Structures are given as structure tokens and as C-alpha cells.
Amino acid sequence: MAGLKWIGATLGWTLGGPIGAIIGLALGSLGDAMAGKGNLLGDGNPNTQQRRQPNYRTKPNYRTQQQRRAQTTSGDFEVSLLILASVIIKADGVQDQRELDFVRSKFVELYGKDRANKAFKLFKSISNQNVSTRDVCAQIQQMMDHASRLQLLHFLFGIAKADGMVTDDEEDQVQRISNYLGISSRDYSSIKAMFYNSSDNAYKILEIDKTATTDQIKKAYRKMAKKYHPDRVEHLGEEHRKGAEEKFKQVQKAYEFLQDERRF
Known part of the structure; x- marks a missing residue:
């Protein structure tokens, strides 16, 4: 080798x-x-x-x-x-x-x-x-x-x-x-939304519709934060764990955007 x-x-x-x-x-x-x-x-x-x-x-x-x-x-x-x-x-x-x-x-x-x-x-x-x-x-x-x-x-x-x-x-x-x-198509759309600018990107990143309630937004955030948490790829080494932080930050930003927009 x-x-x-x-x-x-x-x-x-x-x-x-x-x-x-x-x-x-x-x-x-x-x-x-x-x-x-x-x-x-x-x-x-x-x-x-x-x-x-x-x-x-x-x-x-x-x-x-x-x-x-x-x-x-x-x-x-x-x-x-x-x-x-x-x-x-x-x-x-x-x-x-x-x-x-x-x-x-x-x-x-x-x-x-x-x-x-x-x-x-x-x-x-x-x-x-x-x-x-x-x-x-x-x-x-x-x-x-x-x-x-x-x-x-x-x-x-x-x-x-x-x-x-x-x-x-x-x-x-x-x-x-x-x-x-x-x-899945939902996971694909979530990651794709991280690279485009549109009014509904935050919803797509969290894999929810614009009609989602505050409770549904909170639930979606917890789910996506877990899915994209850098620890999920720690078996690939510290270098890839750090690389995964970018996705995780996008989830956090999407949630914060909806918090401001919905005022909760």
C-alpha cells in the first residue's frame, strides 16, 4: 500500500x-x-x-x-x-x-x-x-x-x-x-438549500413546510441538529468532524432565522 x-x-x-x-x-x-x-x-x-x-x-x-x-x-x-x-x-x-x-x-x-x-x-x-x-x-x-x-x-x-x-x-x-x-429527496433538498438564496431556504434546511407551527419548527430543529451534528462523523477522524461543522451551523442559522421571523 x-x-x-x-x-x-x-x-x-x-x-x-x-x-x-x-x-x-x-x-x-x-x-x-x-x-x-x-x-x-x-x-x-x-x-x-x-x-x-x-x-x-x-x-x-x-x-x-x-x-x-x-x-x-x-x-x-x-x-x-x-x-x-x-x-x-x-x-x-x-x-x-x-x-x-x-x-x-x-x-x-x-x-x-x-x-x-x-x-x-x-x-x-x-x-x-x-x-x-x-x-x-x-x-x-x-x-x-x-x-x-x-x-x-x-x-x-x-x-x-x-x-x-x-x-x-x-x-x-x-x-x-x-x-x-x-x-432521500428531503435530505437532498435540505443540503441543496444551504447553497442557494431564497425566502424559503430556512424551511427547506429544516425539512419543513412554511405552514409549520412553532412547535413543529422546534421539533424539526432538534431532529436536524442531531442528524447533522459533527459527532455523527467522528469515526472518520477529527478533520472530517470539523468539516461537518459547516452543515451544523447552517441548521442553527436556519432556526435562528425562523425564530426572528416568527418571533418566538
Whole structure:
């Protein structure tokens, strides 16, 4: 795993399946493939690799799914993020420098300059591949917990908005990814509202209608504060816990806005 030593946590489920294949090709294109490449993607035999990996288009039983999701690490999240970010960057057919700068700056913020530089090299190599979004998301949906998938979605909207606007193609791609990840339409709308300016954003963030009563608003706030609390992703490491604080603050701001508007 020498080519990925810069990832702070041990990689788990992303070493196999479609994500493992993408990372392996990216490392190879960087001249970073190692003699122990089989340790990264299996034993080097595609047929054996296929037998060992679960079918990511077939939903496993609940017990198995929960057991697998418990294995998600910071490294798993990071490589998943790199791949999906490359999909969004290419959604409108143009790799805008502002979007690339956003990805780089976000990785510097999360991981520090040295690790971010290495991650960005891998990201650029991944961007040159034709990624099967459905297959990648199927693997993530089965192996990653809900709170971490919401964090991925929040990051992807940030990339799309980095150049000042979200194009229709970018929004369609983010929504498609959200669907593939098994994220509900209400959760999708809540996170989307954090990146748009409209009079009903506060209601959308809290996943309620404008007709909601004061008690319903308070109840919704408690529910959303729990759902987006940074502690929900603490298993991914302190860097991702801090990254989740942005969503949590948006929930707080939405509630405070409605407190002022409704005067309660």
C-alpha cells in the first residue's frame, strides 16, 4: 500500500470493487504503482478479484450492511470524495479553475498542505478516467454510513458552487449521485438549500413546510441538529468532524432565522 501511505488512516473497503480499480489505475498512471499492487486491489488476478468482492448492485442483508459500514475509515471517505469530486468537476464539460482551486483548498483545510498536494495529484489522475458513477455510488451506498454520505453530498454542492453558480448539468449530476447514494429527496433538498438564496431556504434546511407551527419548527430543529451534528462523523477522524461543522451551523442559522421571523 506504499502508494497510498499519505492517507492517514488505513484503507478498508475502497481497496476493492470499482473504487479500488479506479485508484489502482490512477496510481499506475502516476508511476506510483508498486510491486505489491496486488495488496491494493487483491491478488492481481481480475477473476479472483471479482470473486472476492461483493456485488455492489445487489443490496446485502441488513446485518451484513451494518457490519461493513462500521469499517469505513477516513481513507475510505477520502478516496470516495476524490472520485465523486472528479465527476462533478466534469459535469458541465469544463474543468473550471475555480472549482479545481476549491477542491485543493478544501483538502488543504481538511488534511494539511503536504497530504492535500498528494491527494490532488491523485485527483487529477482520476479525472482523466471514465468513471461509472452508478457503480462507484453503489459501493459507497452499501459500505458507508448515512451521516458520511450526507457529508459527501455537502462537499459536492460546494464544488459545483465554487465558480459562483451551479449549472443545470452540475445540479443534475449531484442529484443523480444523491439518488445513487440512497439519500432521500428531503435530505437532498435540505443540503441543496444551504447553497442557494431564497425566502424559503430556512424551511427547506429544516425539512419543513412554511405552514409549520412553532412547535413543529422546534421539533424539526432538534431532529436536524442531531442528524447533522459533527459527532455523527467522528469515526472518520477529527478533520472530517470539523468539516461537518459547516452543515451544523447552517441548521442553527436556519432556526435562528425562523425564530426572528416568527418571533418566538
